[in-house]
Amino acid sequence: MEHAIQELGDYRYVESGQGEPLVLLHGLFGALSNFEEVRTHFAPRFRVIIPILPIYELPLLSTSAKSIAEHIAGFVEAMGLDRVHLLGNSLGGHVGLIYTRKHPEKVASLTLTASSGLYENAFGNSFPRREDKTFIREKVAVTFYDPKHATEELVDECFEAVNSREKVLRILAIAKSAIRHNMAKDLPKMDLPVCLIWGRNDVITPPEVAEEFHAGFPDSDLFWIDQCGHAPMMEHPAEFNRLLSAWYDARGIAKA
Numbered sequence: 553m554e555h556a557i558q559e560l561g562d563y564r565y566v567e568s569g570q571g572e573p574l575v576l577l578h579g580l581f582g583a584l585s586n587f588e589e590v591r592t593h594f595a596p597r598f599r600v601i602i603p604i605l606p607i608y609e610l611p612l613l614s615t616s617a618k619s620i621a622e623h624i625a626g627f628v629e630a631m632g633l634d635r636v637h638l639l640g641n642s643l644g645g646h647v648g649l650i651y652t653r654k655h656p657e658k659v660a661s662l663t664l665t666a667s668s669g670l671y672e673n674a675f676g677n678s679f680p681r682r683e684d685k686t687f688i689r690e691k692v693a694v695t696f697y698d699p700k701h702a703t704e705e706l707v708d709e710c711f712e713a714v715n716s717r718e719k720v721l722r723i724l725a726i727a728k729s730a731i732r733h734n735m736a737k738d739l740p741k742m743d744l745p746v747c748l749i750w751g752r753n754d755v756i757t758p759p760e761v762a763e764e765f766h767a768g769f770p771d772s773d774l775f776w777i778d779q780c781g782h783a784p785m786m787e788h789p790a791e792f793n794r795l796l797s798a799w800y801d802a803r804g805i806a807k808a
Contacts, residue, residue, distance in 0.1 A: 573635075574637045577603070640667060694756070736768060748775065
């Protein structure tokens, strides 16, 4: 990530480009780098903004998907943004859903890729075992169709997180809050353009989750990427960007 992290009060973010604001929301184990290809591709078309989600900074008792969505609400206000285009992966998609449901007037379009909010199989029924790097490597590899994308850097980041008591408690708190906060009944009330981009081989939020999202929203389009897992924008960035660009074109969004 070549752009320097900027600060505005309690908020940290990366920004590039100009035009209508496109806000990218990373997942639970995500990072700014997850969206590097997306940022580069869309910066000529949008003002691309990637906030750092406060996964580990919130007080433990208030750490949840909802509280992170409230953080995003504060961020949008602090940045003086009017109507934003949201794009969220995994937990970031869930945060985007919660924000959109509460602030529909602020969201022009919503893109979800491998989003939680209906069902997610993260660590399954197993606690993330500390000091077991093989276990963490296997869990990171499951994120992708091709395990070559589970780099040592990603494994090390996850390993460091689950070996910090403060971090792992927040990871579990957020994961449990996401499971409790099922949004199936909210989808029909969210009448805005929605783009769903899903990996056909996603085992964390499987294809049937995408189908349920598609059926629940009043106005959505669903696109598939073959040989792709839980992070399409990382595993197949060119195809992801092509699909999303074409959708924006078809919807007349931020046309040059």
